[in-house]
Amino acid sequence: MAVTSRLLRLSNSSLIPTTINTISRNFTSQTTLHSSPLWNDNSNNNKPSMLRKRRNVHWVFLGCPGVGKGTYATRLSKLLDVPHIATGDLVRDELASSGSLSPQIAEIVNSGKLVSDEIIVDLLSKRLESGEAKGESGFILDGFPRTIRQAEILEGVVDIDLVVNLKLREEALLAKCLGRRICSHCGENYNVACIDIEGDEESPRLYMAPLLPPDECASKLISRPDDKEEVVRERLRIYNELTRPVEDFYRKRGKLLQFNLPGGIPESWPKLLQALNLDDDHEDGQSAAA
C-alpha cells in the first residue's frame, strides 16, 4: 500500500488518536516500508553480502519484566548500528525531567501499571522526531507495543520485520528485577542476583552469574522504584494479561521469533546471534560476552 493511502487510512481511523499522526509521519518519512526480513533471507547460512550490510531493521523486543530485553536490544543496536528505543527509558526520562506529564505518570509507573497508549505514543513520537532530525534510520523497539491496541497502531504505520520474544523461567524473572541496579552516575545497568535453578525433567539447570559493577560504580548504585517485589509481581500480572496477547498477534503474522534464554549473557548472546543469523557479524565473541 502506498504511503499516502496508508496515512489516509490512519487519519480516518477512529482507533488512532491525533498524536499518532506524528508517529506515522516519523515512521513513514524515514523507513523503508515492506522491507524483506533480514533474518528470513539467510537460509542455509548463505548470507548475501548486500543483505549483511543492510542495517535498516525494524525490530521489536517482547518479553516479561526482568527477562533482559534492554540488555540484548542494546547489544544488537550497537551491532546493527540502529537506535535502541526503550519506551520504559522514555517514561523514566519524562519523570526525571519533571515534564508536564510527570505527575500523571509517576503514580501509574510506581504501581506497576501501564501508562495510557496516548501518553506512550506521544513520548515515542517525540523520540522518533528527534532521531529523524539526527538522521537515524531503523530501530529496535523495546517495551512497545505492550497492548494489542499499540500493536495495531504500530502496524498502521510501519512494517515490522521481526519480533524477538525473549523467554526465561518464571522463577528467575522476579530475582532478576530485584537484583537490578543502575549506576546513578553513568547509567550503566548491573545485576547483583546470582540465579541458580536446578534442572528437572522439563528444563535444564539455569545459571546466571551476577553482573557486578566496577569499583567506580559500586558506591553509586540505585534501584528502580518499580523494582520492589509487590510492584514486580503486578508488572508480571499485567504482562500476562495485556502483553501476552501481543505475542499471538505477531505469531499469527509469522513475525515472532521465540528465544529461550539458556543462561546469562555469555551463554545467551552467541546463541541469540545464531538464532538471528548474525553470528558471523560478531567478530569478537569474548568482548561481547563480557
Ligand SMILES: Nc1ncnc2c1ncn2[C@@H]1O[C@H](COP(=O)(O)OP(=O)(O)O)[C@@H](O)[C@H]1O
Ligand atoms: N508501551 C508501553 N505502554 C504503557 N506503559 C509503558 C510502556 N512502556 C513502558 N511503560 C511504562 O514504563 C514502565 C517501565 O517500563 P519498562 O522499563 O519497559 O519495564 P519492564 O522492565 O517491566 O519491561 C512500565 O511498567 C509502564 O508503566
